Amino acid sequence: MKGTKTAFPYTLWMVIFIIVPLILVAGFALTGQVTAEGGADGETVTVITLENISRVGQFAPVLLRSVHLAAVATVICLVICYPIAYIISRGGSIHKRTLLMLIILPMWMNFLLRTYAWMTLLENNGLINRFFGLFGIGPFSMINTGGAVILGMVYNFMPFMILPLYAVMTKIDVTTLEAARDLGADGMGVFTKVILPMSVPGIKTGITMVFVPAVSTFIISRMLGGGGFLLIGDLIDLQFLGNAYNPHLGAAISLFLMVIILLCMSIFNQFGSEEEMEGALL
Numbered sequence: 001m002k003g004t005k006t007a008f009p010y011t012l013w014m015v016i017f018i019i020v021p022l023i024l025v026a027g028f029a030l031t032g033q034v035t036a037e038g039g040a041d042g043e044t045v046t047v048i049t050l051e052n053i054s055r056v057g058q059f060a061p062v063l064l065r066s067v068h069l070a071a072v073a074t075v076i077c078l079v080i081c082y083p084i085a086y087i088i089s090r091g092g093s094i095h096k097r098t099l100l101m102l103i104i105l106p107m108w109m110n111f112l113l114r115t116y117a118w119m120t121l122l123e124n125n126g127l128i129n130r131f132f133g134l135f136g137i138g139p140f141s142m143i144n145t146g147g148a149v150i151l152g153m154v155y156n157f158m159p160f161m162i163l164p165l166y167a168v169m170t171k172i173d174v175t176t177l178e179a180a181r182d183l184g185a186d187g188m189g190v191f192t193k194v195i196l197p198m199s200v201p202g203i204k205t206g207i208t209m210v211f212v213p214a215v216s217t218f219i220i221s222r223m224l225g226g227g228g229f230l231l232i233g234d235l236i237d238l239q240f241l242g243n244a245y246n247p248h249l250g251a252a253i254s255l256f257l258m259v260i261i262l263l264c265m266s267i268f269n270q271f272g273s274e275e276e277m278e279g280a281l282l
Helices: 002-029 051-090 093-108 111-122 127-133 146-169 174-182 187-198 200-216 219-224 232-241 247-281
Strands: 031-035 044-048
Touching: 002 031, 002 247, 031 247, 051 093, 051 146, 051 200, 051 232, 051 247, 093 146, 111 127, 111 146, 111 219, 146 200, 146 219, 174 187, 187 200, 200 232, 200 247, 219 232, 232 247
Parallel strands: none
Antiparallel strands: 031 044
């Protein structure tokens, strides 16, 4: 009884802010507006239909582009953040606090302002091209490219990769690494047989926390891609706030995107189960 009372606020929160919004999205996706027969001019009624779901397929290129850019950004984040998280986890207490503060500090600034800063750096007369101009090279076209979109994703979502990796790696006992070396493992052997398997939970969490917001982002692609790299998040935003106002189609695309993300995460979790078992055995 006591556990039920304790869980009630969390259950109420989930119902109000997760279950109810999902029901509303599904309701919009499965309904549409049609002109009533025999009614007044312009009178419309809401009917149940699968038309919006069937129209999602025509946006497959946009979805594939979104998944591709998000996957590339996630891999880059993992490659960059893994050694950073390990270095932080092996340092002293002051060392850890200082580096974690430097990583979290940019997140105190508004997301939009951080992206605007990259626009200032990457534009044709921006700071980077001005620096290259001092050596008589450039200007390079860096803004409004796919690389700029990926760069914006990596920069904004790096902390979401570092923090879960750090949380897992800081629990790896130094004596475990020393024992592996005493048993004859070299540096690569310690990494592949001990550190990597034991850090798999952090890798999975980091990938999830980076991939999900990256695949659904729209501000980064709009500001750094210049509208030339329309992502699924931009498409959803246009359906709700753009001139092609159609919240029913926007809800259908959102529902389809959620299913795709859940499917990707489910496949990824199955892929990592054997590695986690290996880490547990070690």
